[in-house]
Amino acid sequence: MRQKVEFYTWAERIASELKKRKVKKHVVHGMWTPSGYFHLGNSRTEIFTPAIAAEALKDAGLKTEFNLFFDDFDDFDKIPAGVKVDKKKFERHLGLPLREVPSPSPKYKNWAEYFERQIVEVVDKFGVKPNFVSSYDSYKHGKYDKAIKIVLEKAEEVSNIWEEVAGKRPKGIPIMAICEKCGRGLTTLSTEYDGTFLHYSCDQESKGIMGCGYSGKIKPEKGNAKLHWRLHWPATWMIFGTTFESGGKDHFTPGGSADTGKAFAEKIFGIQPPLLVGTDFLNVDGKKMAGSVGNVISMADWLEFAEPELLRFMYVTSPPRKVINFDLTTNKFFLLADKYDKAERIYFGKLTERDKQENEKRLEQLKRQYKISQINLPKKMPVQLSYSYAVVIAQTRDVGNKKEVLSVLKSLGYEKIDAASEKRIFNRVKLAKAWIDKYAPETVKIKVVEKVSAEVKKSLSKGQKTAIKDLIEILKKKLDGDKLQYGIYEISKKHNIQPKEFFELLYGIILNKHQGPRLGPFIIAIGIEKVKKLLSQI
Numbered sequence: 001m002r003q004k005v006e007f008y009t010w011a012e013r014i015a016s017e018l019k020k021r022k023v024k025k026h027v028v029h030g031m032w033t034p035s036g037y038f039h040l041g042n043s044r045t046e047i048f049t050p051a052i053a054a055e056a057l058k059d060a061g062l063k064t065e066f067n068l069f070f071d072d073f074d075d076f077d078k079i080p081a082g083v084k085v086d087k088k089k090f091e092r093h094l095g096l097p098l099r100e101v102p103s104p105s106p107k108y109k110n111w112a113e114y115f116e117r118q119i120v121e122v123v124d125k126f127g128v129k130p131n132f133v134s135s136y137d138s139y140k141h142g143k144y145d146k147a148i149k150i151v152l153e154k155a156e157e158v159s160n161i162w163e164e165v166a167g168k169r170p171k172g173i174p175i176m177a178i179c180e181k182c183g184r185g186l187t188t189l190s191t192e193y194d195g196t197f198l199h200y201s202c203d204q205e206s207k208g209i210m211g212c213g214y215s216g217k218i219k220p221e222k223g224n225a226k227l228h229w230r231l232h233w234p235a236t237w238m239i240f241g242t243t244f245e246s247g248g249k250d251h252f253t254p255g256g257s258a259d260t261g262k263a264f265a266e267k268i269f270g271i272q273p274p275l276l277v278g279t280d281f282l283n284v285d286g287k288k289m290a291g292s293v294g295n296v297i298s299m300a301d302w303l304e305f306a307e308p309e310l311l312r313f314m315y316v317t318s319p320p321r322k323v324i325n326f327d328l329t330t331n332k333f334f335l336l337a338d339k340y341d342k343a344e345r346i347y348f349g350k351l352t353e354r355d356k357q358e359n360e361k362r363l364e365q366l367k368r369q370y371k372i373s374q375i376n377l378p379k380k381m382p383v384q385l386s387y388s389y390a391v392v393i394a395q396t397r398d399v400g401n402k403k404e405v406l407s408v409l410k411s412l413g414y415e416k417i418d419a420a421s422e423k424r425i426f427n428r429v430k431l432a433k434a435w436i437d438k439y440a441p442e443t444v445k446i447k448v449v450e451k452v453s454a455e456v457k458k459s460l461s462k463g464q465k466t467a468i469k470d471l472i473e474i475l476k477k478k479l480d481g482d483k484l485q486y487g488i489y490e491i492s493k494k495h496n497i498q499p500k501e502f503f504e505l506l507y508g509i510i511l512n513k514h515q516g517p518r519l520g521p522f523i524i525a526i527g528i529e530k531v532k533k534l535l536s537q538i
Ligand SMILES: [Zn+2]
Pocket: 179, 180, 181, 182, 183, 184, 187, 202, 211, 212, 213, 214
């Protein structure tokens, strides 16, 4: 019996799980502390996992909203490596909320906003439109007052759960008063709550930051006090009605903040915790992305070398709990683009012989993955240009000249290219050019020679020279890339030359190298006239 397929994508599985909850509206959260650069790895956890889940929920007919939470009330606890600021000048702000720290650049209002721009300014280009929520504003507007009150009333129970689940008891009352004198929360110890006022002393040391020594009392409301992260997280679920959230996998260690969060949600705030998913890392070229290593790629960087749909596709095709190993500086990068193009063909029912070998389930899966990856779903199958071939065109043609770029496609046999496809092709060649300039390995870099090297000329035998004359003849026939490839192969056989040897020889003539891209299509990319001229120099 054929096994029934339940889910084709991880997002559909999540949607089906959430469908069981009887809620009026699903609220999907991503949460990020704007303390430093937002890289592509963060985008997986905080933006795309929730955004894709939200789309699956909407597809399942459920009312859904997606909030991207900026934890800008968090403490400025260090100057991250790679952020170029005057250390002395900024050190005096350590311990303040990120929103109250000056911006590294005068163009932005504060530290938090400076880093948030890396999301706010580009996220819609990826087809994602979250509601941005600021924790700083939420506290200041009293949104967390109720949660703080609950924690104060159940302080003993909160501390007990904390100790039980995390193995450590918080010091004093588990609410952080914001010191009226120095504005810091992480250096205060709350000692007593009298029903109206929270008494505190600012005399603690945290992360190397010292309290100012002041003692006082505040009304724990409207941002005068805040919750520790372990309580802030479940309190947020209660306040916003969160039903799904993706978080970095470091929160999901035993006794970590996901465990305490769930316990506080149920026992203190009296809510069902959201469905939580710990999202794994995105490794680039075998390394975890980290600001200090310098391999940080932002969402804006991505748009320089690849289409936004490709990033969505990468995330759609990898379940959140699986690490993604992404190769950017090797030609393995082409595999992602090839897989995407294949999914597109399958979606539009234009399968190649090889595509047809896939089983039905896999075909259906690729179809759906393609659809979810779209920002504007094309109405019909676009003319495709593979990324690897775009890389060849980008190195042999003027990428700024649309006519010239498209003439290559015409030589490949595409008679009619619609306007949307033209735009896509031209854009991909430009992206490929940017990739070559910034990331490509030497092995894919090519430069067509102007003059055949004397060494190559001298090395040719009489038989080889005759074979080349034959090649000049078939170049006149205006064959497409595949037929030309086959033609070259036939010529070598006719002249009793090993095909490998003949191809190497031709790469030597054209590139002064032993190898290169697939020769037939490559000659078309360079331009038949240009190749004929080179061959005539023999
Ligand atoms: Zn203080």
